[in-house]
Amino acid sequence: MPSQKKILEVKNLKKYFPTTQKQQLKAVDNVSFDIYEGETLGIVGESGCGKTTCGKTCLGMYPVTDGEVLFHGKNIHSMSKKERFAFTKRVQMIFQDPYASLDPHQKVYDIIAEGIQIHGMAKNKTEEKKMVAELLEMVGLNAEHAARNVHEFSGGQRQRIGIARALSVNPEFLFCDEPISALDVSIQAQIINLLMKLQKEKNLTMLFIAHDLSIVKHISDRIGVMYLGKMVELTESSKLYVEPKHPYTRALLSAVPIADPEASAQKERIMLKGDVPSPVNPPVGCRFAGRCENCMEICRKEEPQMIEIVPGHYVACHLYDEIPGSKGQKADASLLARVQST
Amino acid sequence: GCGGSSDKKDSSAKTEDTKKEAKSDGTFTFALNYMPNSLQPSAQSSDDLVSAIRPIYEPLFAETKDGLEYYLADKLDISEDGLTYTLHINDKATWSDGEPVTVKDIKFTIDYGVLVYGGPTSFTKVNGGEVQINEIDDKTMEFVLPSVYDNYVRTLSQFYPMPAHAFDNDPSKIDDSTYFKTPGMATSGAYVVSEINEDSFVYTARDDYYRGTPSVKKVVIKTIGSGSTKQIEFENGGIDYMRVTSAEDLKKYKEESDKYNMYSISEARLNYLQLNPHGPVMSTLSQDARKAIFLALDKDAIVDFAWGSDELAEPANSLITPDQSIYNKNCKGYNFNLEEAKKLAKSSGLEGKELTYIYNSDRANMESVATVVQQQLAEIGVTVNIESCDTSTFFPRFFASKDKELATTWDLGTNGWDSQRGSNCGQAISYFTNRLCDCGYSDEVSGLAQKAIGTADAKEKQELWNTIQDKALEECWEYPLTYTNFVMVSQKNVTGLDGSSVVPEFIDYLSIHMD
Amino acid sequence: MNNLLEMKHVAVNFAAYGGTVQAVRDISFSIEEGQTVALVGESGCGKSITAKTIMGLVKKPGKVMEGSQIIFEGTDIAKYSSKEWKKFRGKECSMIFQDALVSLNPTMKIGKQIMESLDNHAVTTSKEEKKKKVIDMLKLTGIADAEKCLEKYPHELSGGMRQRIMIAIALISHPKLLIADEPTTSLDVTIQAQILAEMKALQKKLKMAILLITHDLGIVADVADKIIVMYAGKIVEEGTVREIFYHPVHPYTKALLNSVPRLDRDGKEMLCTIEGNIPDMTNPPKGCAFCERCPRAMNICAQYMPEEKTVSSSHRASCWMMDERAAKGGVAHA
Amino acid sequence: MPLLIQELNGEVHPVGNNIVITNDSFAKLEKKKTVEVSVERQSVWKDIWKELRKNKVAMVSVVLLAILIIAVLLAPLSPYDPYKLDASQKLQGISSSHWFGTDEYGRDYFTRTLYGGRVSLLVGFMSMIMTVVIGTSLGVFSGYVGGKVDMFLMSFTDIFLALPSMLLMVILNTFLKPGLPTLIVVLSLFSWASVARITRAETMSLKERDFVVATQNLGASNFRVIVKHIIPNILGPVIVAASLSVANAILMESSLSFLGLGVQIPRASWGSMLQGAQAHILDYPLLAVYPGVMILITVLSFNLLGDILRNALEPKIVE
Amino acid sequence: MWKYCLKKTAQVVIVMILISFFSFAIVYFAPGDISDMYVNPEMTEEQKANVIAQLGLDKSMTEQYFAWAKRAVHGDLGVSLSNKSAVWPQFMQRLPATIILMGSSMILSLLLAIPLGLWSGYKKNSWLDNLISSLAYMGMSIPSFWFGMLLIIVFAAVLKVLPSSGMHTVGNVSAFDTFQHMILPCITLSIGHVAVYIRYIRANTIGQLSEEYVLTAEAKGDSQTKILFRHVLKNTLLPIITLMGMNLASLVCGSFIVESVFGWPGIGTFAMSAIGSRDYPVIMAYVMLSGFLLVVGNFIADLLYAFVDPRIKRGGASGGK
Ligand SMILES: Nc1ncnc2c1ncn2[C@@H]1O[C@H](COP(=O)(O)OP(=O)(O)OP(=O)(O)O)[C@@H](O)[C@H]1O
Ligand SMILES: Nc1ncnc2c1ncn2[C@@H]1O[C@H](COP(=O)(O)OP(=O)(O)OP(=O)(O)O)[C@@H](O)[C@H]1O
Ligand SMILES: [Mg+2]
């Protein structure tokens, strides 16, 4: 069960990529969140909204443009080489594409043993072999599979190998970047189950990214919703579905198809207009303003800040701006009524 | 035959309106390897340019076996003391623009040489002293030498006067002008230049030429790159003559004597193999090494492989060519003796050595000679590394003076010596005594040569020369390979190509006829 | 209602290096006028090939096998000549593809690409009229400034716009059947919802039938009238939306429905999984193709292909479990 | 076809469509876990060999090249000395003792062709090795390091690609001391650039690929990443480039030799044999035909192999 | 677009500077003393020093380079050593012949390659495609000088239908005559390029035909010809522009050899004889000139490509992939 110990603190993280025209692609723009020990934080959002970039920056794979990421209170972007090396042992990643993330010219054994070798975790070859076999067993493969080449495996099996590689160094934190979106529906469940099982067994902390809200909700304790480089809402996963606050979250939730004709027919749909703007030149003010039904004047001018409207529920939307004297909740209630009437 | 000649008449008619009455209007076509950049006669560095200039510029005179053959000059008198040379220019000799050829032109050309060379040339400086050049009148001039120098005749013969009036008598104007690149330049020969194209020249006959009117009214010179294309062109009738350098071609054209005419003229040229006493390896070995090499060479085989026919070249026995009257037929030379050569090679330490051999790849047959020499020396345990050089790299290396670094980059090399014809032995002396690289002629030989000049008695002179030839072979680092013939093949309708024996280009355009 | 399209015993093979890939193995189904039929199944089960077969777009090394019948409005189009196909495509039946970016010619202006479809089925109209038609169509698909859009190149548009262009191209000649091969897979959910809604609206307006190919059961639940579940080149179950979602028969359909977590349900319990992988289609198992992964497989499943049985007039499935003797064999039937 | 089952009497029921229903037909299927025994390592070379075996043209090329290389290696077995002159045998036609006839020095032309092939192939292979080594190291380095270094190195490479290489080879060859080493160096000097470009591009894309990121994320050093992951994965394109580079080098060498800038007498390469044959092209055109055909066959084979390999390896690399 | 042009221009300038430096370095580091070409043994030391100073050979390499480059920019490429006349006009005189040869070879290559490549790709694996592809491979692998030799033997020596050498018959200035002379060298020069283009176009056609947009077009009811000519052709041929730019280098080098085989009076033969006679100013000028030709050719190809491809034109340089 999630404790209250922060394992990762992300503070005002910004990651801009330079583009050719001297402009910057603001992939992640001022995002803050914490991850507590043993929990799974899910991040959803549309394609290109900066989920992967955010995750990778948190793992130190990209340098930050601004802000900081603290791992157990230590800034990961100002680590020495040695510290960084130790850090890699504690934090691992699972990739989206099970085909691209495994070296096609290596055997399963080589792939899984690499981390063990790099960190000198095995005393000798036999121990190494034993460890690899255990890892394979753990992810639901056979020890016999170790001698094979990766291209003999299907997508699901490959993803298991990827998970075994990540677990080979006994990490405490796992970043899963859409680990299932490249897999077939029937295989997805296997991987989800495996990840959930492993998390329980090893008390892993996970950052789980996907654009499929139902899966994120299934696996996460808390969910952050991103839109165009910004975190717009962050709360417990059960709460998010029941009482979404941000208009984008609401639209997103309503757009997710439900595999049940009756439930689907009853569901109310919020149809958004237009397309996601380019992250190269994001609109001033609220980035969602252009597509938002509740867009107000202020939305086009001022960027909303993340505010905690109820404990543990953060939203970045002007609808919930604190009216002087009252708590954000009130404003929410009145506006919500207006929203629902439209 | 020259099938194209009739339809070429019209296009060139404009430039030769003065020639319309001429009946025999054959076009004589031949080919060069490279297109000369200019027709300036004193720039004659390549055989190609010499051929291109031959129809339009003439020398003063030429030396032959039977004395002087006069061109622009008609008389050369040498004073008793051998110091004063009086030259008279043909009264009828004119430039193609009508101006007479005068001593001014001669002086102008000599001055240009001095200008280009950046110092006194062989015309103006002899034996370290200055030559006085006096203009007697328009057509007569006088060269007063500081001391006797037999070879001055040769100096004067290798000389194409340029038209001084075209440059206001100022030789410094030549380099900057396009005069020699533009049709219509004043020429002294039988033809004027009527066209200069990217890859060809067209010359038309002059009718005010002082030696007569050539029967060939038009000469076309085009450039044809590779050897075989030239041959194809010749066989297709595109060119009228070409030089034959291989025995196979010689045989082939001989067999088709109904289609072609053959001409063979002795080139007065000695091809020789030079050992370099300063060479990286040769300089470390004794005289015996030289001998070993000379004995290991089989001249007949070299001729056989490289030329393939004695009509193209004969084995040489002396360093003097048969075209010179002082030549000794009985000069013994070296005879192939493999056993002796092996013995000497061993004793001199030559065996097992690697020698560097250079040759001029632009000259016919030299590569073959190299190939054969290499194999023959292999027999005595010598490895020969052959480096092929083009003309421009070959000569600086081959003639590098001994103190130059280039002189120590090779051990063996082949070259040819254009000996000129005639009784004049001056050239031979300069050859024996005045070599750029110190090639082993002893003072004794040089002394003997000097003595030979001073000897009036023909018999005694010859005997002296016989001794020199023997001695030179004995001690010098040169090995005579062959005497070559200049063999030409022409289309059947072309006759009279062998009208002149002037080295190195033998054609006299006055004697060519085309039917 | 009439059957617009009837597929009878259609089989498609591909000659590949490793042998012949039996991509589609003897499938039969029908689509009624104005109906939305969803074709669902795992990747590689032959959905796209089925669609291409209807359009006559199966290319070498693929081959529609002898005996396949595709009856469209009473005529067997499988026997069409290439000229007849040309008339058929775009006019009677249109198709849109998954990835709109690669499905549009990158160096041709949008307007021209849409116009081509009109040109091909020229109901001799003037250029202006055609242009007007195109603009109207674009507006119908939800593109606001249609005139401007005509002069653009595909790469200048966003993913959703491109997919709308694709729909416009497909619908400009008012086909009777629209085949949509995963039309929204490359899009975001919010955009997907827009596109699906627009498609539904257009369907109503133009009264056409849709064959929707997808592997997202959620979309199916939302849009389809009838569902066809394919597995390894065969149809394993077919029925109305309610029949499939609420009374699935085939173990594969059941597993498929249960393996997807649902947004509207809470809890972190383990999902239902289907172990194993789809069989190799060059060498399909001689029995039921799902047998290897089926938790209830019986001996006979590995030996013989199950025959198709009807559950109701609109509901059919192929599974040995439906044989009345299956229960006797020992395993309880759900 | 729909299958029909008809129930018959007895235990075993052969039915219309040969369906045999037994007593335990409907019993639960006992699934045995299938564990295949390990497959041996799938190296690039094995891959290549497998792909080549599938392709008839490729096999023909391989066989031709094998024959050529073996023949060339076995050249010393010829009864003739390739350099020894023999006046009595000048320019002989084809005969049972001289398969290709003899040249103007009476040397057996077949033997000469074999020895010439040694030189041509040596030049081809040596300059290929140099080209590939220089090109790959620069390319991988540049691509892996990226940034300014990469920009600088790639501009440098671009210049080498933009230079009229043949021409500069001619110039350099004239200026430098002629000989085989010069030839090889000059040839590789002007062909590494394209290899560098290819390997750089591959490295760049590999560097971004997830498996490399994953390895880096495991704490692997750059050296380990390059040696264990980058190099094995660019081997395919490098082999393709190598094959094409041999072809190119042989072709270039023949051109240079033809211009008289090749190997020194009495050694010959196919190119210089062609140059020598030029003098006899009208009378003995066969002398020009043999070496020319040899060049054609060799270059063609290498080109074909390169292309077939490219086609065969590329999808794998992308995968 | 302007930015793109500017960037490219800057690139061209840098490459040109480097090429010029390269060509200068070749000569500077060439073995042997350049001053040897200018002085002679009879000169006094003073005279020698004079000459050397006059030529600036006593200065440092960079100084010499800048002096030379400055003159080169003004079109003064020095004076030929072998004929003492300015290099630039000599090049200009010969350049047309080379341009004609290269240009017609390029046109011939495209005229042959486009239909053959398209057809070959369209009818992939048919016997005709196999034939065309085999020929293309042959063309790519044949040494061009050897092919030229064979052509000369067949057409000039045996059949006697075409001239073997030169640019025109002397005295005959008709275009037809030049055309006749051009046939063999042009074919020889083109053979390799045709092969490369065919294979490229073929591969491109196959690639484009398997693109999804072709399927869309088919689904619209477009006919095969319409697909081939309205959709595939443009997409196939666009990259050819870049390829042509890149192939300029081999065209220049090819013309170098072909000119010497066929005695074509262009800059190739001129350079060849300059190399033979170590005429440094000419060699430097040639390297510069051909380098310039290449770089500018590539530049034009790049711009042209950027101009005709809407993906680059509208998308700016960033969309250049
Ligand atoms: N290395 C990079 N260089 C430049 N731009 C990048 C880079 N990586 C990502 N981007 C850009 O940053 C933005 C966010 O990308 P990111 O991959 O984080 O999105 P995502 O939310 O993970 O999307 P998806 O769901 O498609 O994986 C995108 O517009 C992308 O184009
Ligand atoms: N050109 C081809 N050559 C060989 N096999 C092919 C070819 N095209 C398709 N196939 C095979 O046909 C089978 C069915 O393919 P199809 O594209 O219909 O699958 P799908 O159900 O549409 O899958 P997806 O959901 O991934 O689109 C696959 O197993 C595939 O391997
Ligand atoms: Mg991502």
Ligand SMILES: [Mg+2]
């Ligand atoms: Mg599909």
